[in-house]
Amino acid sequence: MCATTGILRRLDAEELEGVLAHEMSHVAHHDVVVMTIASFLGVLAGLLTRFAFYAGMFGGGGRRNDREDNGAIMVVVIMLVSALVYAISFLLIRVLSRYRELAADRAGALLTGRPSALASALQKVTGAMGQIPTRDLRSAEAFNAFFFTPALANGFSLSSLFSTHPSLERRLQQLAAISRELGQGR
Amino acid sequence: MGFLDTVLGRSKPVKADLDDLFALPSAALTLEAALEFKPTGLGSVCFKAAEGAAFARTQADVQQLLDAFQAGGGPKVEVSKDAFGYTWLLVRHDPADVPGLVTDLHAINSGLQDAGFGPQLLCSLISFAHDDGRRLALVYLYKRGSFYPFVPLGDAQKRDNALEIEVQGALANDMKVEPDLTRWFPVWGAPGL
Numbered sequence: 001m002c003a004t005t006g007i008l009r010r011l012d013a014e015e016l017e018g019v020l021a022h023e024m025s026h027v028a029h030h031d032v033v034v035m036t037i038a039s040f041l042g043v044l045a046g047l048l049t050r051f052a053f054y055a056g057m058f059g060g061g062g063r064r065n066d067r068e069d070n071g072a073i074m075v076v077v078i079m080l081v082s083a084l085v086y087a088i089s090f091l092l093i094r095v096l097s098r099y100r101e102l103a104a105d106r107a108g109a110l111l112t113g114r115p116s117a118l119a120s121a122l123q124k125v126t127g128a129m130g131q132i133p134t135r136d137l138r139s140a141e142a143f144n145a146f147f148f149t150p151a152l153a154n155g156f157s158l159s160s161l162f163s164t165h166p167s168l169e170r171r172l173q174q175l176a177a178i179s180r181e182l183g184q185g186r
Numbered sequence: 187m188g189f190l191d192t193v194l195g196r197s198k199p200v201k202a203d204l205d206d207l208f209a210l211p212s213a214a215l216t217l218e219a220a221l222e223f224k225p226t227g228l229g230s231v232c233f234k235a236a237e238g239a240a241f242a243r244t245q246a247d248v249q250q251l252l253d254a255f256q257a258g259g260g261p262k263v264e265v266s267k268d269a270f271g272y273t274w275l276l277v278r279h280d281p282a283d284v285p286g287l288v289t290d291l292h293a294i295n296s297g298l299q300d301a302g303f304g305p306q307l308l309c310s311l312i313s314f315a316h317d318d319g320r321r322l323a324l325v326y327l328y329k330r331g332s333f334y335p336f337v338p339l340g341d342a343q344k345r346d347n348a349l350e351i352e353v354q355g356a357l358a359n360d361m362k363v364e365p366d367l368t369r370w371f372p373v374w375g376a377p378g379l
Contacts, residue, residue, distance in 0.1 A: 116348065116351065116352040116355065117348075119351060119352070119355065120347070120348035120351055120352075123347075123351060131367040131368045132345065132347050132350065132367050132368075132370050133368060133370065133371050133372070134343065134345070134372060135371065135372075136270070136371065136372060136373065136374055137308065137309060137325070137327075137371035137372065137373050138232075138268070138270035138271075138272050138308065138373070139270065140371050172351075172355070175355070176354075176355030176356075176358060179220075179352070179355050179356065180220070180355070180356065180359075183219065183220040183356065
């Protein structure tokens with residue numbers, strides 16, 4: 001586990017504690033082992049796809065004119081099935097990774113007892129907190145008068161299917177829920 | 187807002203629903219329980235007085251409105267103007283009586299709206315204070331129809347962003363908090379803070 005000088009500069013002590021607790025939770029949950037084992041079959045399927053592809057391209061040269069082409073069809077079928085397995089396992093592994101990240105967030109928050117410190121660290125690191133303006137409302141009133149509509153509906157994006165970490169919003173939502181739980185003394 | 191609306195440029199601006207203000211009493215309870223910020227009993231309404239020839243008439247109209255309020259048993263209101271040219275109406279109440287303060291703010295806002303100052307209303311805010319002296323304001327923006335927290339730090343025009351995010355998390359269930367962080371404009375030096 002390493003901390004860059006950049007993060008040491010940006011975050012204050014509590015936030016840094018939250019981030020380190022999150023990372024230590026990954027270690028405690030043996031996440032590296034879990035992800036390796038989980039992706040094992042997927043990687044195997046991916047390799048099979050590749051080998052089948054190359055075998056089909058380069059290996060069948062001599063035999064093609066002599067016998068039935070059952071061999072070639074089999075190779076294509078193997079390739080397609082392996083590709084499908086690889087694609088599905090890729091998406092499922094991403095889902096697993098996002099779940100483990102949320103679990104590490106939760107464990108880290110409960111370990112330090114300060115979920116909002118982790119929340120503000122996340123926002124500092126992603127630059128989201130920099131969005132909160134310092135310009136006075138009264139000088140920005142003309143801006144408020146316009147109603148800007150986002151081009152796409154909020155929330156869905158293709159990259160969210162493929163990402164290893166859940167979206168910042170989702171993580172903050174969970175941390176806020178933990179904060180509320182702690183506030184209610186449960 | 188549908189796809190067609192986005193493409194063709196139609197938009198439905200949010201109609202400010204003054205009844206949103208009535209989420210404040212439960213929010214005040216949550217704030218006190220979760221973050222130990224107690225209400226100060228101060229609330230204020232901000233609107234932009236019209237410019238030019240209508241300026242003096244608007245001021246007189248507002249004053250008449252408020253005198254009518256007070257005569258009818260309404261709240262005591264202090265009028266002030268700030269450096270940006272906006273007019274602030276400050277209401278004082280007993281700190282323990284948040285519902286009363288909210289009712290008064292609602293009455294003032296409705297009165298201003300009915301008198302035709304609706305589009306000129308900017309925001310309403312009520313303030314809270316921590317025992318260690320920190321102040322927090324919950325600002326309601328009419329044009330967005332949502333609340334956001336504002337925690338000024340000292341005199342240097344700095345805000346405590348981390349605490350504001352925390353307040354957002356705490357109040358997410360009680361009221362409509364503005365989800366877009368770029369809309370959390372500060373109100374430096376607002377009366378009532």
